Amino acid sequence: MSSTNEFAAxxxxxxxxxxxxxxSFGPQHPGSGQFRIILTIDGDIVExxxxxxxxxxxxxxxxxxxxxYIQNIPHIERPVIHDSSGVLFAYxxxxxxxxxxxxxxxxxxxxxxxxxxxLNRIVSHEYFLAILGIFLGHSxxxxxxxxxxxxxxxxxxxLTGARVTFSYLVPGGVRTDTPPGFEEKLLKACDYIESxxxxxxxxxxxxxxxxxxxxxxxxxxxxxxxxxxxAGPTLRASGVDSDVRKDExxxxxxxxxxxxxxxxxGDIMSRLLLHMDEMEQSIGIIRQAVRRMRPGPVKLxxxxxxxxxxxxxxxxxxxARGVNSYYIxxxxxxxxxxxxxxxxxxxxxxxxxxxLTGARVxxxPILHWSLDxxxxxxxx
Amino acid sequence: xxPTTFARGFLxxxxxxxxxxxxxxxxxxxxxxxxxxxxxxxxxxxxKNVAVSGWRGxxxxxxxxxxxxxxxxxxxxNISEAIEMIPLPETDYPQNKKKIxxxxxxxRCVFCGFCVDACPFYALYMTPNDELSETERNDLYYSPAExxxxxxxxxxxxxxxxxxxxxxxxxxx
Numbered sequence: 001m002s003s004t005n006e007f008a009a010x011x012x013x014x015x016x017x018x019x020x021x022x023x024s025f026g027p028q029h030p031g032s033g034q035f036r037i038i039l040t041i042d043g044d045i046v047e048x049x050x051x052x053x054x055x056x057x058x059x060x061x062x063x064x065x066x067x068x069y070i071q072n073i074p075h076i077e078r079p080v081i082h083d084s085s086g087v088l089f090a091y092x093x094x095x096x097x098x099x100x101x102x103x104x105x106x107x108x109x110x111x112x113x114x115x116x117x118x119l120n121r122i123v124s125h126e127y128f129l130a131i132l133g134i135f136l137g138h139s140x141x142x143x144x145x146x147x148x149x150x151x152x153x154x155x156x157x158x159l160t161g162a163r164v165t166f167s168y169l170v171p172g173g174v175r176t177d178t179p180p181g182f183e184e185k186l187l188k189a190c191d192y193i194e195s196x197x198x199x200x201x202x203x204x205x206x207x208x209x210x211x212x213x214x215x216x217x218x219x220x221x222x223x224x225x226x227x228x229x230x231a232g233p234t235l236r237a238s239g240v241d242s243d244v245r246k247d248e249x250x251x252x253x254x255x256x257x258x259x260x261x262x263x264x265x266g267d268i269m270s271r272l273l274l275h276m277d278e279m280e281q282s283i284g285i286i287r288q289a290v291r292r293m294r295p296g297p298v299k300l301x302x303x304x305x306x307x308x309x310x311x312x313x314x315x316x317x318x319x320a321r322g323v324n325s326y327y328i329x330x331x332x333x334x335x336x337x338x339x340x341x342x343x344x345x346x347x348x349x350x351x352x353x354x355x356l357t358g359a360r361v362x363x364x365p366i367l368h369w370s371l372d373x374x375x376x377x378x379x380x
Numbered sequence: 381x382x383p384t385t386f387a388r389g390f391l392x393x394x395x396x397x398x399x400x401x402x403x404x405x406x407x408x409x410x411x412x413x414x415x416x417x418x419x420x421x422x423x424x425x426x427x428k429n430v431a432v433s434g435w436r437g438x439x440x441x442x443x444x445x446x447x448x449x450x451x452x453x454x455x456x457x458n459i460s461e462a463i464e465m466i467p468l469p470e471t472d473y474p475q476n477k478k479k480i481x482x483x484x485x486x487x488r489c490v491f492c493g494f495c496v497d498a499c500p501f502y503a504l505y506m507t508p509n510d511e512l513s514e515t516e517r518n519d520l521y522y523s524p525a526e527x528x529x530x531x532x533x534x535x536x537x538x539x540x541x542x543x544x545x546x547x548x549x550x551x552x553x
């Protein structure tokens with residue numbers, strides 16, 4: 001389905017049957033994000049959909065083999081810039097397991113990591129809501145979500161020194177200690193986002209027009225979601241209670257008190273509401289972490305080049321879009337021998353062809369975006 | 381959907397938006413006012429092995445401390461290849477026997493700051509100035525002399541984002 005040859009075969013097939021039309025959705029569509037779907041449509045109904053990813057393949061896995069463990073950091077986060085701490089968390093944990101120092105990470109560093117991961121989850125979910133608003137023709141949602149996202153980016157910028165490409169989580173801890181006044185700024189931003197969530201719900205989910213567009217559209221059943229191997233909010237919106245933070249707790253997540261929101265309907269509306277629920281939970285986690293943080297060191301001293309021991313390491317975290325995992329093999333050099341990256345977006349692509357078949361053309365953008373599929377992350 | 385539910389939902393959604401007409405807005409007239417999360421310089425403390433929070437913008441090179449050790453160049457080597465060591469034979473700094481200093485090509489730099497983390501002599505910093513747009517690509521190349529100039533003063537007043545739970549986010553003047 002996803003190979004270029006198959007795409008060519010579909011595209012070069014004879015003319016579509018009488019009365020049908022072949023449409024290439026993307027790759028330059030402002031929302032599809034360098035990704036295209038070849039649709040065969042009959043009137044307003046999609047008869048066949050062939051997703052065609054691979055336009056933004058950068059060879060991240062191969063490039064990792066030529067860079068040192070620290071040089072990989074700015075480069076690994078680039079495909080998923082609005083969830084940069086979420087993806088770096090898994091990488092940092094994998095490198096620490098490889099070096100055998102995962103038990104020695106200072107507690108303060110772990111709390112800051114949790115804060116940054118949850119902050120990035122909220123930022124990424126706000127971005128999700130904003131773009132979905134655009135696809136629904138709801139520009140107000142776009143401007144509000146993008147504007148409110150600035151509150152958290154502002155707090156994170158004071159800590160890390162960048163707006164989205166933080167490069168902040170490194171093997172051994174985090175790069176900087178918190179500047180004075182950071183906690184107040186962060187908590188204020190959390191209060192602000194929390195006060196905005198009911199407003200989003202009023203604006204987007206009470207509106208009868210939005211309900212008509214989203215309720216009962218793109219339903220994924222529970223068993224179907226499991227069979228296709230979906231991940232993250234898409235999976236949880238179909239009634240599967242699966243979250244790496246609870247199932248295999250890493251870092252300090254087993255000491256923090258939070259719930260995993262699950263919804264049963266499996267349609268676009270439930271996926272959206274699930275993002276809101278997760279934002280509320282993340283705000284709770286940030287507040288707990290800020291309250292429990294004590295002064296102390298934030299980084300282990302790593303002298304000279306990081307040189308991995310001979311062996312392999314695997315780490316799995318719950319990034320904003322779902323399960324994100326890194327598998328690193330080292331042969332004792334200053335750079336890894338092999339890095340395998342498994343991203344949630346690649347998994348969610350599996351159901352796209354099924355979901356689009358039989359849908360209306362106007363629903364294609366929202367169905368595509370509601371799956372949490374980010375082409376840059378999936379192609380890597 | 382019942383007509384009453386429809387009407388109620390429609391009114392709630394419209395009212396949620398209409399309330400914002402009365403709120404103050406966070407709209408900045410950009411070249412005249414600017415918003416930065418922080419105005420600190422990003423620096424690194426090699427003794428404590430930890431960096432100091434600050435905005436990662438244009439670099440600042442302290443030529444009185446740079447020894448020409450090339451560690452910043454090595455750190456940048458596989459990330460963006462922006463740093464290049466160039467010889468300055470006319471200079472006379474006693475600590476820099478090789479007489480080589482880093483130059484940065486901002487057409488390539490990704491502002492990750494790992495060059496600052498690599499410097500063991502407190503010679504390299506990053507300043508909050510990130511307004512580096514030029515009309516010529518060659519102008520983005522900063523020589524050591526340009527990097528060692530102190531960061532420019534900003535003529536525009538700087539504002540912070542103020543978050544008010546009742547009145548919304550707006551700029552603080």
